[in-house]
Amino acid sequence: xxxxxxxxxxxxxxxVHNGTAYLAGQVPTDPSLDIQGQTAxxxxxxxxxxxxxxxxxxxxxxxxxxLADLAxxxxxxxxxxxxxxxxxxxxxxxxHAALADPAWKIEVVVTAAV
Numbered sequence: 001x002x003x004x005x006x007x008x009x010x011x012x013x014x015x016v017h018n019g020t021a022y023l024a025g026q027v028p029t030d031p032s033l034d035i036q037g038q039t040a041x042x043x044x045x046x047x048x049x050x051x052x053x054x055x056x057x058x059x060x061x062x063x064x065x066x067l068a069d070l071a072x073x074x075x076x077x078x079x080x081x082x083x084x085x086x087x088x089x090x091x092x093x094x095x096h097a098a099l100a101d102p103a104w105k106i107e108v109v110v111t112a113a114v
Contacts, residue, residue, distance in 0.1 A: 005052060014049050016114055020061070021053045023110040031103030035072035038105045039079040046110050055114045057083070060090040064109040066097040072105055 006013035015022045026045040028038035050056050067076060073094065084090070099107055 003053075005049070014053055016053050019114050021050065021055055021110075021112045021114050023049055023112070025066070025107040025109045027099070027101070027104050027107050031101060031105075035067075035075040035105045036079050039076045040083075042106055042108045043079065043083045046108060050110070050112055053114050055112045057112075058085040058088040059113040060088075060110055061113055062111045063090050063092045065092065065094040066099060066107040066109075067094060068097065068099050068102075068105050070096045076106060 001017075003016040004012040004014065005016075011024050013024050023046065026042045026049070028041045029045075030041060031038065033041065047057060050059070065076065065080075067073060076094075097107070099105075
């Protein structure tokens, strides 16, 4: 059985199947913020979605981070490093990408165990 949350006409925010949660790309709600502010917003959204499916950041299996500007890499990492659970840092890829909204500096995709 597949459970979906926040189902829209284009995408669902989360799909859960066989004990794994697949989050849609999370983006900032206030794109006027700098990279640290946007990163904090995105990671808070990840926390909230994981909580809704009975998971948390210590159970992340894989994270993909998309940055509009690689010059923001260290600023993003400053927030990331305080957010991740020591001893439970997930595999991660960070790539340079043109994001759908030019004001977004970051988008994060997460897969986690439930």
